[in-house]
Amino acid sequence: MVSPKPEADTASAGASANRLRLVLLGPPGAGKGTLAEVLARRLRVEHWATGDLLRLAVRNGGVLGAELKRYIDSGELVPDELVIRLLLDRMSDGGAWQTGFILDGFPRTVEQARQFDMALQRQRLRLDLVFHFATSTPVIINRLSGRRVCPRCQKSYHVRNIPPKKPGVCDQCGESLVQREDDREATVRHRLEIYGAESALLLQYYQERGLLAEVNGDWDIELLYRTLISIFDRRALVTSAERDSLLAATS
Numbered sequence: 001m002v003s004p005k006p007e008a009d010t011a012s013a014g015a016s017a018n019r020l021r022l023v024l025l026g027p028p029g030a031g032k033g034t035l036a037e038v039l040a041r042r043l044r045v046e047h048w049a050t051g052d053l054l055r056l057a058v059r060n061g062g063v064l065g066a067e068l069k070r071y072i073d074s075g076e077l078v079p080d081e082l083v084i085r086l087l088l089d090r091m092s093d094g095g096a097w098q099t100g101f102i103l104d105g106f107p108r109t110v111e112q113a114r115q116f117d118m119a120l121q122r123q124r125l126r127l128d129l130v131f132h133f134a135t136s137t138p139v140i141i142n143r144l145s146g147r148r149v150c151p152r153c154q155k156s157y158h159v160r161n162i163p164p165k166k167p168g169v170c171d172q173c174g175e176s177l178v179q180r181e182d183d184r185e186a187t188v189r190h191r192l193e194i195y196g197a198e199s200a201l202l203l204q205y206y207q208e209r210g211l212l213a214e215v216n217g218d219w220d221i222e223l224l225y226r227t228l229i230s231i232f233d234r235r236a237l238v239t240s241a242e243r244d245s246l247l248a249a250t251s
């Protein structure tokens with residue numbers, strides 16, 4: 001049995017950077033995954049991307065894999081039940097509730113947000129902050145059309161904005177980069193429509209809980225990163241020493 005966590009863990013004030021529990025919201029291509037990777041490394045928290053978990057499940061095959069692939073390739077959302085179960089199982093397996101984390105690509109519906117809140121409550125935890133990456137359509141289209149991903153380690157690049165050192169090859173693991181099936185133009189349009197339909201209520205859900213902070217997703221990564229750190233600072237989610245060392249981080 002998991003023993004209950006001390007009450008103090010649920011309080012935001014005094015939380016240290018490696019205990020932060022964050023959500024990144026924004027349209028496909030907003031740069032959530034790219035920033036989550038940098039932020040997770042520097043804050044020393046886990047990065048949970050449901051898109052990556054789902055693509056891994058597709059690669060593992062079976063009936064479930066085939067079913068998930070149909071949703072992903074057509075740009076539809078995977079049903080709430082499936083994605084919630086996958087994420088919560090993985091987080092519980094890895095003992096992930098004990099550390100801070102960044103959720104990227106989840107939640108995508110109010111139902112997912114509610115279920116995740118209930119899971120947090122069972123652990124006597126709550127979210128610290130939800131960032132909304134408000135991103136303009138031309139920027140989204142440019143980013144998705146130039147996105148190339150590593151099928152092995154999932155790292156994402158951009159042919160112009162964030163190119164790998166050697167064209168077409170992953171810096172981290174040497175695998176050949178690919179374009180995602182669902183980054184084709186027709187599917188992208190459908191994904192953006194779905195995002196438009198689901199996002200307003202989701203943003204409202206977190207707004208009502210005082211957790212929402214909006215940032216300009218069109219900005220470059222370094223400016224976005226610095227903006228996020230200053231928001232942590234303003235909300236007393238990090239100490240001033242942590243803020244200074246996070247702002248000085250380069251790797």
Ligand code: ADP
Pocket residue numbers: 027028029033050051052054071072073075076077078079080083104105106107108112182191
């Ligand atoms: P992007 O990086 O473009 O936002 P993701 O990698 O997050 O895309 O997601 C790719 C696809 O995986 C989505 O179009 C959807 O089919 C599925 N997916 C990912 N996360 C979720 C989720 N939280 N709920 C439902 N479907 C999801």
Ligand code: ADP
Pocket residue numbers: 026027028029030031032033034035143144146147148156157158159161162217218219220221224
């Ligand atoms: P998301 O996870 O929101 O779908 P990604 O992080 O995969 O988005 O980024 C989409 C594409 O845009 C990738 O090719 C990535 O290299 C590039 N990218 C991400 N953030 C930025 C940024 N701030 N400025 C320019 N390009 C970016």
Ligand code: ZN
Pocket residue numbers: 150151152153154155170171172173174175
């Ligand atoms: Zn790789």
